[in-house]
Amino acid sequence: MQVVNPTPAAIYTGIGNALATISRVEGYLSLWRGLSSVIVGAGPAHAVYFATYEVVKQAMGGNASGHHPLAAATSGACATIASDAFMNPFDVIKQRMQIHGSIYTSITQCARAVFRNEGIRAFYVSYPTTLFMTVPLTATQFMAYESLSKVIQRRPGYDPITHCMAGAMAGGVAAAVTTPLDVIKTLLQTRGSSRDAEIRGARGLWEAASIIGRREGYRGFFRGMKARIVTAAPSTAICWSSYELAKAYFVSAEEAS
Known part of the structure; x- marks a missing residue:
């Protein structure tokens, strides 16, 4: 839904329309x-994400009793910088494999083609934009999660309902x-697969934003928002619930030993 100027067969107007069109044109799988x-x-x-989060949070006193929103925000920002550096190339490969008409059938095939045609920079051209997006928002998300957990939590210690709802x-x-x-x-991540010369030549955040704004206006920046929310809410809930469960288990095991 977010690719600029897709082929006519890949123009989607909503989540349901996108699911139906992709299934019909390209197959359900x-x-x-x-x-x-x-x-x-x-x-x-x-x-890497949660290890960095815990190290920074501990160093800033965020594990002490009480409410520590600044420690949570800083820990979240540091965690996303570290994890995005590792994940960005995989995210580029994922995007290239998912766009309409993609010829790639495996990670290695896609990675080799991108590297051969565009060089190593293609795997990190979106990294500054990714950080510009994720650092402040991850900091906010961690701060919101910690704060919501304090408000919602019904009992001390591990509480799956609290962690799920807050996440x-x-x-x-x-x-x-x-x-x-x-x-x-x-x-930026799919520019190498575009037939549009201007898109292929986009070198960073501001050039990409200019293309979207000029061609699609304000609404162009919010394509796929509902799909992102539908994806992010349950996945974040699962992520935090799993993390808190594992953390509670290891803390309990350490106290028992």
Whole structure:
């Protein structure tokens, strides 16, 4: 939904329309294109993410009793800088595999083609935009999660309902607010597959934003927002719930030993 000037067969007007069109034109299984890149990159990236988060939070006193929104925000910002540096190439590969008419069938095939045709820079051309999007919003998300957890939590310690609800709300809000930058990021990550010379020549955030604004106006920056919220809210809820469960388990095991 976010690709600028897609082919006529790939112009989508909503989530339902996109699902139906992709299934009809490209086959139902095409909805899972790029999954292998996510699987390979997401595990290590999340490990880096939460490891950095805990180290910085501990160093800033965020694990002490009480409410520490600044420590949570700073920890979240540092965590996303570290994890995005690792994940950005995998995200580029995922985007290239998912666009309409993609010829790539595997991670290695896509990575080799992108590197051969565009060089190593193609894997990181969107990294500054990614950070511009994720650092302030991840900081806000972590701060919102920590604050919402304090308000919602019914009992001390591990509380799955609290972690799930706080994660979903924080993730949904963050996804909605960052949609314009995500649209810009998508243009930069898929520029090498575009037949449009201007898009292929976009070198950074401001050039990409100018193309979107000039061609599609204000609304162009919010394409795919509902899909992002529908994706982010449950995935963030699952992420935080799993993280808190693992953390509670290891803390309990350490106390028992």
